[in-house]
Amino acid sequence: MVEINNTTKERVDARAVKKAAEIFLEKKRKSGYEVSVAFVGDAAIRKLNKAYRGMDKATDILTFAGEDKFLGEIIIDYRQIKRQAKEQGHSAKKELIFILIHGLFHLLGYEDDAEKDRLHMIKIGQKFIDRNLQEI
Secondary structure: OEEEEEOOOOOOOHHHHHHHHHHHHHHOOOOOOEEEEEEEOHHHHHHHHHHHHOOOOOOOEEEEEOOOOEEEEEEEEHHHHHHHHHHHOOOHHHHHHHHHHHHHHHHOOOOOOOHHHHHHHHHHHHHHHHHHOOOO
């Protein structure tokens, strides 16, 4: 099950987020697991980023692992997603799906602190999207 909570005034494509997350869970043999996805603004994510990572700045995504059948929580700053999409020259929806999948890989235990790991996560995330999420 995928729970989505949008605390912003931004219009987020919740249907696409839910579908992408459900496909990910199914393909990664995590059907029946629960994931929470929350959309927050710059101030909220900055506060969380400072509290949990010691970084006093906004970020695109934070993930918090759960336990048992609760895989965890993904917190996304949709304004940051829109800024990044503009910088990358593609749609906010494309950036959102990419960041969502990136967060889901984090919940499976993947890390990207080292540059090598960050590049690996980008590669596997894009590969997953190309193979499974073309219709979203």
